[in-house]
Amino acid sequence: MLEIFSLKHFPIIKQNDNIAQEILTSLRKNNLEIKKGDIIIIAQSIISRAEGRLxxxxxxxxxxxxxxxxxxxxxxxxxxxxxxxxxxxxxxxxxxxxxxxxxxxxxxxxxxxxxxxxxxxxxxxLLPVDPDNSAKKIREYIKKQAKKNVAVIISDTHNRPFRLGAINIAIGCSGIDPLKSYLKETDLFGYSLKSSIVSIADQLCSVAGLIMGEAKEGTPVIIIRGYKFSEKDISAKTLIRPAERDYFR
Amino acid sequence: MLEIFSLKHFPIIKQNDNIAQEILTSLRKNNLEIKKGDIIIIAQSIISRAEGRLxxxxxxxxxxxxxxxxxxxxxxxxxxxxxxxxxxxxxxxxxxxxxxxxxxxxxxxxxxxxxxxxxxxxxxxLLPVDPDNSAKKIREYIKKQAKKNVAVIISDTHNRPFRLGAINIAIGCSGIDPLKSYLKETDLFGYSLKSSIVSIADQLCSVAGLIMGEAKEGTPVIIIRGYKFSEKDISAKTLIRPAERDYFR
Structure with missing residues (x-):
C-alpha cells in the first residue's frame, strides 16, 4: 500500500531559505519521521523562490x-x-x-x-536553473542530518497536447531512476512486452499534484511512502523525448 | 492522507465476465470493504477483454x-x-x-x-467502444450490490509528445468530474489564478499506474481512498483537448 501525505503548515519560503531544513522542521512539527525510501515531492514554486529566481x-x-x-x-x-x-x-x-x-x-x-x-x-x-541539482542538494542535506536515504523530485504543473487539464510532471530529481523499463519482462500471457517504459517520476508527481493543489493550499511538500523504486541517481532530463523521436515538434 | 491499494490475486478476466462482481468478490477475498467515496481505477485491458474487444x-x-x-x-x-x-x-x-x-x-x-x-x-x-459507459455499468452494479457510492475510472497507458515514458490516463469515468478548476480561487499571495484546470482523473490514473504495472503483475484494479472529488457525473471525453485549442495537431 502507498501512503501519501502533505506537510501541513509549511512555512512560506523566501529567498535563501534552506528548504531541506524546513522539511525536517516541518516533519517534526507534523509529528512525522522521514523514513528510508520515502519520496519527497517538492513544488517548483518554492525551489524557485528559495533560489532567487523571481x-x-x-x-x-x-x-x-x-x-x-x-x-x-x-x-x-x-x-x-x-x-x-x-x-x-x-x-x-x-x-x-x-x-x-x-x-x-x-x-x-x-x-x-x-x-x-x-x-x-x-x-x-522562472524555473530553477538546474532542478536536478536543486533536488540533489536537498537529498544530501536530509541524508546528512536525518541519516536517511530518500528520493527527491521537483514537480511542475504542465499543460499538454491532446488533453485538457494540467498534470504535474518531474523537472528535477535525485536518488531515483525516473523511468522504469518493462522491456525484459513478459506479460500476463507469457509474451514479451515490446515497448513499455513508464515515467514513474511523472506519475509520482501526479500523485503529489492531487494533494498539492494549485491555489492557496500552502502544501508544497508531499511525501510518498511505500513505493519501491530504483535508487540509481538519474537526471530528470532523461524524461525529455529527444527531438528525433518526437513526432510533434 | 491518501491510501492506495491493489486487489491482489484478481482473476484473469474473460469475455462476458462481470468485472463489477469480480471486484466485489476480490475485495472480500482481500479482506477489504468498499467504502463510500472510494475511487476504483480499472485497467482498460480487462474491460476490453470482458467486452469481447479482442x-x-x-x-x-x-x-x-x-x-x-x-x-x-x-x-x-x-x-x-x-x-x-x-x-x-x-x-x-x-x-x-x-x-x-x-x-x-x-x-x-x-x-x-x-x-x-x-x-x-x-x-x-481494441479500446472499449464506450469507456464511460463501461465505467457507469460497473459503478451502478457496485452501488446496487454494496450500497456504496464510488467513482469508477478506466485507465490506459499512453505515450506523449515531448516526454519519454508512458503514463496512465483516463479514457472513461463515472461518478466523478475528471477536471478540477481553480479558476475562481486565489493563490497563496491573494492573486487570482488565471488558468488552472487540473486533470484529476489523469492524475488518479497515474497513481494507479504506479501500482498496476505493465507486465504480469495481474493487478488491474486499484482502489484510491481518501481523495475528495466532485461526484458530478462527467464524461472522460471532457479531457480531450478540442482541436481548435490544440497547437499540436
Whole structure:
C-alpha cells in the first residue's frame, strides 16, 4: 500500500531559505519521521523562490520581438521578454501564445514561467536553473542530518497536447531512476512486452499534484511512502523525448 | 492522507465476465470493504477483454492502404488495418508509425490498440467502444450490490509528445468530474489564478499506474481512498483537448 501525505503548515519560503531544513522542521512539527525510501515531492514554486529566481518586471527591457509577440497575445512585453530569454527554441507561436524549449530542454508553455504563487503584482517566477541539482542538494542535506536515504523530485504543473487539464510532471530529481523499463519482462500471457517504459517520476508527481493543489493550499511538500523504486541517481532530463523521436515538434 | 491499494490475486478476466462482481468478490477475498467515496481505477485491458474487444488477426483483411503503411513500419498489415478502422483521423504518419484520433476522440498511438496482456499470439485488443459507459455499468452494479457510492475510472497507458515514458490516463469515468478548476480561487499571495484546470482523473490514473504495472503483475484494479472529488457525473471525453485549442495537431 502507498501512503501519501502533505506537510501541513509549511512555512512560506523566501529567498535563501534552506528548504531541506524546513522539511525536517516541518516533519517534526507534523509529528512525522522521514523514513528510508520515502519520496519527497517538492513544488517548483518554492525551489524557485528559495533560489532567487523571481524577476521584477520593472527591471526587464523588452526587445522589439518581445513587444510584437506581446501585442498578439495581449501579454506584458516584459513577461514575453523573459519567456524568450529562458528559451533556447520556440516550438509554437500561435497568436503570441508561446510553447518553447527551455534551456534545460523542457518543452512547455511560456518557458515554465509562472505568475501564480509569486509575491508582488509585477513579479514572475522562472524555473530553477538546474532542478536536478536543486533536488540533489536537498537529498544530501536530509541524508546528512536525518541519516536517511530518500528520493527527491521537483514537480511542475504542465499543460499538454491532446488533453485538457494540467498534470504535474518531474523537472528535477535525485536518488531515483525516473523511468522504469518493462522491456525484459513478459506479460500476463507469457509474451514479451515490446515497448513499455513508464515515467514513474511523472506519475509520482501526479500523485503529489492531487494533494498539492494549485491555489492557496500552502502544501508544497508531499511525501510518498511505500513505493519501491530504483535508487540509481538519474537526471530528470532523461524524461525529455529527444527531438528525433518526437513526432510533434 | 491518501491510501492506495491493489486487489491482489484478481482473476484473469474473460469475455462476458462481470468485472463489477469480480471486484466485489476480490475485495472480500482481500479482506477489504468498499467504502463510500472510494475511487476504483480499472485497467482498460480487462474491460476490453470482458467486452469481447479482442480481434483475431486471421479474420482481418487488410486494405491496400494498410499494406502500404505496414510496409513502412514493418508491422502486420492486419494490425494496421484495425488501427485504421478504429480511427476517424490520422494525426501523424511518420514511417508508418501512426498517431490517430480514435472514434472516441482520443489522440494516441495506434488507435490505442494493444498487443500486450492479450491471450493468443495473433490477437489484438481494441479500446472499449464506450469507456464511460463501461465505467457507469460497473459503478451502478457496485452501488446496487454494496450500497456504496464510488467513482469508477478506466485507465490506459499512453505515450506523449515531448516526454519519454508512458503514463496512465483516463479514457472513461463515472461518478466523478475528471477536471478540477481553480479558476475562481486565489493563490497563496491573494492573486487570482488565471488558468488552472487540473486533470484529476489523469492524475488518479497515474497513481494507479504506479501500482498496476505493465507486465504480469495481474493487478488491474486499484482502489484510491481518501481523495475528495466532485461526484458530478462527467464524461472522460471532457479531457480531450478540442482541436481548435490544440497547437499540436
Amino acid at each position: 524577476i521584477k518586471l520593472d527591471e526587464v527591457n523588452p526587445s522589439d520581438f518581445a513587444m510584437e509577440i506581446a501585442k498578439q497575445s495581449n501579454k506584458d512585453p516584459r513577461h514575453v521578454e523573459m519567456i524568450l530569454k529562458e528559451a533556447k527554441n520556440i516550438c509554437k507561436n500561435r497568436n503570441g501564445v508561446l510553447v518553447t524549449e527551455t534551456k534545460h530542454g523542457f518543452v512547455c508553455a511560456n518557458s515554465g514561467i509562472d505568475k501564480s504563487n509569486v509575491p508582488g503584482e509585477n513579479t514572475i517566477s | 480481434i483475431k488477426l486471421d479474420e482481418v483483411n487488410p486494405s491496400d492502404f494498410a499494406m502500404e503503411i505496414a510496409k513502412q513500419s514493418n508491422k502486420d498489415p492486419r494490425h494496421v488495418e484495425m488501427i485504421l478502422k478504429e480511427a476517424k483521423n490520422i494525426c501523424k504518419n511518420r514511417n508508418g508509425v501512426l498517431v490517430t484520433e480514435t472514434k472516441h476522440g482520443f489522440v494516441c498511438a495506434n488507435s490505442g490498440i494493444d498487443k500486450s496482456n492479450v491471450p493468443g499470439e495473433n490477437t489484438i485488443s
